[in-house]
Amino acid sequence: MNRPAPRISVVVCADETTPFDGLLASLDSVLRDGGVHEVLVVVDRAPRLRDDLRHRYDDLVVVDNTRTPGLAGSRDTGIESSRGDVVAFLTADATVHAGWAHALAAPFDEVDVIAVVGRTEPTWPGTAATSLPDALLWAVDCTPRATPDGPVDLEDVSGPSVAFRRWDLLQVGGLASGADVRDATPRGAEFAELCLRLAADEPEARVVSVSSARVSRTVTPGETRWRSVAGAAFDRGVAQTALRRSVGRDADTGTVRRVTPGRLTAAAWRSLVGRRAGASLLAVAALALVAGRVSGLLRGTRIGVPVDHLEPLRSATVRH
Numbered sequence: 001m002n003r004p005a006p007r008i009s010v011v012v013c014a015d016e017t018t019p020f021d022g023l024l025a026s027l028d029s030v031l032r033d034g035g036v037h038e039v040l041v042v043v044d045r046a047p048r049l050r051d052d053l054r055h056r057y058d059d060l061v062v063v064d065n066t067r068t069p070g071l072a073g074s075r076d077t078g079i080e081s082s083r084g085d086v087v088a089f090l091t092a093d094a095t096v097h098a099g100w101a102h103a104l105a106a107p108f109d110e111v112d113v114i115a116v117v118g119r120t121e122p123t124w125p126g127t128a129a130t131s132l133p134d135a136l137l138w139a140v141d142c143t144p145r146a147t148p149d150g151p152v153d154l155e156d157v158s159g160p161s162v163a164f165r166r167w168d169l170l171q172v173g174g175l176a177s178g179a180d181v182r183d184a185t186p187r188g189a190e191f192a193e194l195c196l197r198l199a200a201d202e203p204e205a206r207v208v209s210v211s212s213a214r215v216s217r218t219v220t221p222g223e224t225r226w227r228s229v230a231g232a233a234f235d236r237g238v239a240q241t242a243l244r245r246s247v248g249r250d251a252d253t254g255t256v257r258r259v260t261p262g263r264l265t266a267a268a269w270r271s272l273v274g275r276r277a278g279a280s281l282l283a284v285a286a287l288a289l290v291a292g293r294v295s296g297l298l299r300g301t302r303i304g305v306p307v308d309h310l311e312p313l314r315s316a317t318v319r320h
Contacts, residue, residue, distance in 0.1 A: 003109065005102070005105075006084070006085035006086045006105050006108060007037035007083070007084040007085045007086070008035070008036045008037050008084050008085070008086050008088055008101045008102075008104075008105050008163075009036070009037055009038050009039075009040060009078075009082035009083060009084030009086070009087050009088070009166065010030050010036050010038070010039045010040065010088045010090055010101065011040050011042060011075060011078030011079070011082060011087055011088070011089050011090070012026060012027060012030075012039070012040070012041050012042070012090050012091070012092055013041075013042045013044065013065075013071055013074035013075060013078065013089075013091075013092065014041060014042070014043055014044070014046070014049060014092050015043065015044040015045060015046050015049075015074075016045070016046040016048075016049060018049070018092045019092075019093070020049075022092060022093050022218070023092045024056075025095050026090065026091075026092050026093065026094055026095055026096075027039065027041065027057070027060065029095035029096045030090065030096055030100075030101070031057075031059060031060075033096055033097075033098055033099070033100055033101065035099075035101050035102055036084075036088075036101045037083065037084040038061055038082065038083065038084060039059070039060050039061065040060070040061045040062075040063065040078050040081055040082055041053055041060055041061070041062045041063070042063055042064075042065050042074040042075070042077045042078045042081070043062060043063070043064055043065065043074075044064075044065040044069060044070065044071075044073070044074045045065065045069055047064075050062055050064060061081065063077060063078075063081050064077075065077045066080075067177045067178065068177045068178065070177070071175075071190075072175040072176065072177040072190060073175075073177040075089060075174065075175045075177070076174040076175050076177040076178075076313060079166060079169045079170065079174045079175075079313055080174075080313050080314050080315065082166060084166060085105075085108075085165065085166060085167075086104075086105045086108055086163050086164070086165060086166065087163065087164055087165075087166045087169060088101060088104050088105070088161065088162075088163040089161065089162050089163070090160060090161050090215070091141075091160040091161075091217070093160070093217055093218060094120065094160035094161065094215040094216065094217045095215060095216050095217075096161070096214070096215045097214040097215065097216070099212065099213075100118065100161070100213050100214060100215060101213075103118070103210050103212040103213035103214075104116050104118050104161060104163045104210060104213035105163060106210070107208050107210060108163075108165060110206075112202065112204045112205055112206050113205075113206050113207070113208055114164065114165075114168065114195060114198045114199060114202065114205045114206065114207060115157055115162060115163065115164050115191070115194075115195055115198070115207045115208075116162070116163045116164075116207070116208055116209070116210055116213070117152060117156065117157060117158075117159060117161070117162050117207065117208070117209045117210070118159070118160070118161035118162070118163075118209075118210060118213035118214065118215055119143045119147070119209065119210070119211045119212075119213060119214050119215070120141060120142045120143045120159050120160050120161065120214075120215050120216070120217050121142065121143070121214060121215070121216050121217070122137060122140065122142040122216070122217060122218075122219045123216045123217065123218045123219065124218075124219060125218060125219070125220065125221065132219075132224045132229075132278060132281070133267060133271060133276075133277075133278035133281065133282055134146065135263070135264065135267040135282060136229060136264075136278070136281060136282065136285055138156075138232075138236075138259060139223075139228075139229045139232035139233060139236075139285065140217075140219045140223045140224065140229075140232075141158070141159050141160060141217060142159075142217060142219065143159065143209075143211075144258070147209060147211075147258070148209075148211075149208070149209055149210060149211050150208055150209065151206050151207065151208055151209075152207050152208065152209045153258075154192045154195055154196070154207065154243055154247070155189070155192060155236065155239055155240055155243055155259070156207075156209070156258075157191040157192050157194075157195050157207050158188060158189075158191055158192070160215050160217050161213060161215050162191055164194075164198070168198055169194075169313070170313050170315055172194070172197040172198055172310075173197070173305075173310035173311065173312060173313060174194070174313050175190060175194060176193070176194075176305045176310055176311075177311075178310065178311025179305050179306075179310055179311065185303060185305070186235065186238045186239045186242050186296070186301055186303065187235045187238070187239075188232075188235045188236065188239055189239040189242065189243070189303055192239065192243060192303060193303045193304060193305060195207060196246060196247070196303060196304055197304075197305070226280075226281055226284050229281055229284065229285055229288075230284050230285065230287075230288040231288070232285075233264075233284075233285040233286075233288035233289045233292065234288045234289070234291055234292035234295070235292060236259060236289060236292060237288065237289040237290065237291065237292020237293040237294075237295070237296065238292040238293070238295055238296040238299075238301055239292075239296075239303070240259075240289075240292070240293060240296070241292070241293045241295075241296030241297055241301060242296055242301040242302050242303040243303055245296075245300075245301070245302050245303075246302050246303040246304050259289070260289075261286045261287075261289050261290050264282050264283075264285050264286035264289065265282075265283070265286045267282050268280075268282035268283045268286065
C-alpha cells in the first residue's frame, strides 16, 4: 500500500535587510509551483515588512520571530509554527523550479534519511560572464555541476534549500536558537550541527542530495571577489576541522569530500594550463581552506551543542 504524500511546509525567513523584490520573487515561485501544504514567512524584528506581506498575500502565513533574534531563531519559529510533515527551508534570495518541493520531500520515504539538500543553480546578474570556476560554486551557496545525487558529506548540508522531518526537528530542539552556540557551531555549519544531533541515535542516518529539487540563486558581483571567496573557504576549513574532531578522525561517512586543498590546487593547475579564467581564485581558496583548518585546530573548534543547553521547541504556536 502506498504511503500518503507528506505535507510540506516551506519556511522563508526575512528581516529588514532582505531585498524586497528578491523576497517577493522567491515567495511567488513557491506559490506558483504549488503542491505544498503551507508557505510560512518568519519576519525578524521588521513589523513594516510583516504588515506589507500580510497585505499583499492571502495565501501565506506570516509570523514574527518569537525566539532569539537572527536566522536560527527565525527558523526555529518556523518549525514551531508549521504544521506539515516535512519542513523545507528556502532562503529569501532563491526561486524554485517546477516540482521542487515534492522532489525535496520524496527521499523521506526512506526512514534512514534525516535531511535532503536540493540543487542550487547560479544566476549571474546582467549579461557579463563570470570568472568563477565550477569548483568554487559552493563558495556562493550554489551546487557544482559535477555533484551527483545520493549521500553527501555533513559539510555539504547547506545552501538555499534543505529539508527535514518536522517531528525530528521538534525532538532535537531545532537550530538550538535558545542556546549560546558561538563556540559550538562554526559559521556555515548550522545544519551540520543539527544533523549531528539528529544522527546521535541513528547510526545508519543519511543525508542525500537531489538534483531534481532545483532552485536558482542570483549571485552578486561582490560574492565572486577574492576576499569573499577566501572568507567562504576559510569558514569551510574551520568547519571541516570541527566536524572531523566531532565525528572522529576515522569516521566513515560513505561519501567523498569534494572540497579539499588538493582538489582546489589541481583545479587551479588545470585552469592555468588550459588558460581558463579562475586559476588565481582557486589558488586563493585552497590557501584559505588550509588556513581555516589550521585555525580550527589551534582553537580546538568542535561542533555540537550540549543537550542540557537546548531549549525545547513547542509545536503549533499561535499564528496570526
